[in-house]
Amino acid sequence: MKVLVPVKEVATVDDEFEIDGTAIDERYLGADLNEWDDYAIEEAVQLEEDGIVDEVVTVTIGDEDTEQTIRQALAKGADRAIRVWDDALEGVDLLDVGAKVAILEAVVAAEAPDLVLTGVQSGDDSFGATGVALAEAVGYQWGAVVNQLDLENGAETASVHRELEGGIEELTEIDLPAVLTIQTGINEPRYASLRGIRMAQRKELEHQTLDDLGVDASTVAGDLRLTEMYEPESQSDTTVYEGSAEDTAAQLADLLREKGVAQ
Amino acid sequence: MSDVLAVAEHRQGELRDVSREVVTAGSELADETGGDLHVAVISGDVETFADALSLEGVDTIHTVAHGEEFNHDVYTQAITQLADELAPGYVLAPNSVNGLDYAPAVATRLGVPLVTDTVDLATDGETLVATREMYGGKVETTTEVDGDQVVATIRGAEWAPTEAAGDATIEAFDAEIDEDAIGSTVTGFEEVAGGDVDISEADVLVSVGRGIDEEDNLDLVRELAEALDATLSSSRPIVDAGWLPANRQVGQSGKVVTPDVYIAIGISGAVQHVAGMKGSDTIVAINTDPNAPIMDIADYAIHDDLFDVVPALIEQFS
Ligand SMILES: Cc1cc2nc3c(=O)[nH]c(=O)nc-3n(C[C@H](O)[C@H](O)[C@H](O)COP(=O)(O)OP(=O)(O)OC[C@H]3O[C@@H](n4cnc5c(N)ncnc54)[C@H](O)[C@@H]3O)c2cc1C
Numbered sequence: 351m352k353v354l355v356p357v358k359e360v361a362t363v364d365d366e367f368e369i370d371g372t373a374i375d376e377r378y379l380g381a382d383l384n385e386w387d388d389y390a391i392e393e394a395v396q397l398e399e400d401g402i403v404d405e406v407v408t409v410t411i412g413d414e415d416t417e418q419t420i421r422q423a424l425a426k427g428a429d430r431a432i433r434v435w436d437d438a439l440e441g442v443d444l445l446d447v448g449a450k451v452a453i454l455e456a457v458v459a460a461e462a463p464d465l466v467l468t469g470v471q472s473g474d475d476s477f478g479a480t481g482v483a484l485a486e487a488v489g490y491q492w493g494a495v496v497n498q499l500d501l502e503n504g505a506e507t508a509s510v511h512r513e514l515e516g517g518i519e520e521l522t523e524i525d526l527p528a529v530l531t532i533q534t535g536i537n538e539p540r541y542a543s544l545r546g547i548r549m550a551q552r553k554e555l556e557h558q559t560l561d562d563l564g565v566d567a568s569t570v571a572g573d574l575r576l577t578e579m580y581e582p583e584s585q586s587d588t589t590v591y592e593g594s595a596e597d598t599a600a601q602l603a604d605l606l607r608e609k610g611v612a613q
Numbered sequence: 614m615s616d617v618l619a620v621a622e623h624r625q626g627e628l629r630d631v632s633r634e635v636v637t638a639g640s641e642l643a644d645e646t647g648g649d650l651h652v653a654v655i656s657g658d659v660e661t662f663a664d665a666l667s668l669e670g671v672d673t674i675h676t677v678a679h680g681e682e683f684n685h686d687v688y689t690q691a692i693t694q695l696a697d698e699l700a701p702g703y704v705l706a707p708n709s710v711n712g713l714d715y716a717p718a719v720a721t722r723l724g725v726p727l728v729t730d731t732v733d734l735a736t737d738g739e740t741l742v743a744t745r746e747m748y749g750g751k752v753e754t755t756t757e758v759d760g761d762q763v764v765a766t767i768r769g770a771e772w773a774p775t776e777a778a779g780d781a782t783i784e785a786f787d788a789e790i791d792e793d794a795i796g797s798t799v800t801g802f803e804e805v806a807g808g809d810v811d812i813s814e815a816d817v818l819v820s821v822g823r824g825i826d827e828e829d830n831l832d833l834v835r836e837l838a839e840a841l842d843a844t845l846s847s848s849r850p851i852v853d854a855g856w857l858p859a860n861r862q863v864g865q866s867g868k869v870v871t872p873d874v875y876i877a878i879g880i881s882g883a884v885q886h887v888a889g890m891k892g893s894d895t896i897v898a899i900n901t902d903p904n905a906p907i908m909d910i911a912d913y914a915i916h917d918d919l920f921d922v923v924p925a926l927i928e929q930f931s
Contacts, residue, residue: 363752365901374752447720447727448726474748478713482715483720486722492718492797494713495710515710517805517868518804519804519805520799521802534849574726576754577756578755582909587912589913590914598917599929600925602915603930612841612843
């Protein structure tokens with residue numbers, strides 16, 4: 351059984367930042383492996399370690415800089431990686447769900463995985479929709495927000511728990527092939543070991559263009575256009591305590607006593 | 614003159630609050646386009662649900678009686694067939710766990726754009742302008758969406774639920790559900806997060822998030838909770854890491870709490886966390902990041918390192 355894990359490098363934002371047009375100024379941005387994808391990678395690698403899966407392949411839409419993040423996934427145990435990048439993607443402000451799906455659909459067609467594990471959402475644009483839209487596009491079954499996965503060797507269905515709101519889980523049987531969107535907490539993602547990091551350097555990381563995949567460059571422009579970005583208005587009546595930690599703690603202590611806490 | 618089709622949500626026999634919210638969002642959009650508001654209610658006791666959904670602003674309710682509980686294949690088929698028949702300009706769904714289990718499939722099947730987790734929607738009749746957050750709520754954005762038809766999901770608690778009764782026409786929609794295309798079966802539900810403490814009963818919560826960094830550092834907030842005679846709760850990453858049991862998690866997938874005082878320590882205030890604690894009487898945030906979304910709802914804030922502030926606070930009470 352082959353598992354494909356779409357892995358995204360997400361932008362992280364410094365505590366203090368400035369907005370430049372419709373983006374956060376690059377000076378204030380960092381990069382990290384998307385939190386939810388980390389759990390998806392771990393789930394796939396554990397299935398391989400349990401002898402249920404033979405190969406774990408990752409796919410990332412991203413420029414050359416994302417290779418450091420891809421190597422992280424390889425160091426955690428993925429077998430090989432595909433990175434899709436193209437000049438046509440360079441100027442795209444917001445890669446929407448439709449555009450991502452157009453690319454990932456072509457990768458699924460080429461790789462024919464039995465299972466695709468994506469993260470529930472990405473920490474930066476948080477559409478939370480790519481996995482399910484991809485499933486529909488490629489004609490796979492799917493399950494969103496999966497926090498438990500039971501898969502037997504050679505099974506034709508996956509037993510999953512979907513995490514609903516309010517501490518309720520839904521138990522569902524899903525036919526394979528399927529796309530599952532993985533929720534945090536499903537497992538405990540490993541840290542990449544030194545040995546893993548060394549081995550990752552030797553693993554295959556293949557770059558593909560839209561042309562290689564047969565994807566029409568016009569589809570990646572997408573249907574969504576980011577027109578404004580601004581800091582959300584803060585509730586103006588927040589009292590901010592100023593001063594040293596001792597000062598602020600004393601002010602807060604006064605408030606708490608006033609509220610009847612720990613008289 | 615585009616119409617709007619809003620999809621209601623229910624679970625275990627109860628309409629969920631977001632159903633009335635999606636009616637509000639739908640009727641606002643329909644007002645802007647001059648079109649009609651249609652509501653779809655699928656599976657379960659559709660007649661009872663339809664009566665409850667006959668709210669102000671709703672023109673027609675389409676009931677699809679098929680199965681008891683949510684099944685995404687049934688929803689996807691029913692909604693695409695309704696969208697084909699009614700040709701609405703906008704299909705609105707809740708940005709709930711179930712909404713995200715069918716809305717992307719509906720958009721893909723219809724071949725139309727999708728915009729999720731919107732906190733505001735406006736249209737001039739041609740272009741939909743959606744307001745969304747990015748980077749975990751640090752910034753807000755406006756996004757223009759082109760297309761004769763758009764699927765949008767709406768964030769919970771952003772639109773006020775419509776309460777006023779209306780006189781909608783209720784019609785049974787005869788969706789042709791292809792049973793062979795149903796590839797998943799819901800076999801049951803399970804409740805998690807029982808256990809020793811019920812954080813939803815607490816008057817004072819000391820709540821800790823990822824800012825605490827390491828499991829051993831939890832002792833520090835435990836000590837504070839003891840000093841304040843408060844109950845310890847947390848954001849999700851603390852539970853995911855196995856540092857606290859699931860019954861301590863505040864939020865959308867955890868518990869909804871309404872204490873007199875909620876002290877959020879090293880918690881950013883992601884929407885799914887805020888969903889569980891925004892009803893607290895007094896919210897105090899201790900966070901190094903002055904731009905953390907928690908600051909938008911905090912009544913009192915300290916922009917400083919928790920490892921400096923919390924020990925000083927414990928000192929105040931010992
Ligand atoms: C479907 C779904 C359901 C979810 N359900 C829930 C839920 O029920 N509950 C929940 O909480 N989350 C839930 N989440 C996760 C949620 O999106 C966030 O990831 C989570 O709330 C973040 O937790 P956090 O604020 O502790 O961590 P982060 O977002 O990592 O924030 C840590 C904060 O600590 C601050 N900090 C760091 N160091 C210090 C320091 N030394 N002193 C002071 N401050 C510091 C940082 O500035 C930052 O603001 C859900 C997500 C999804 C997709």
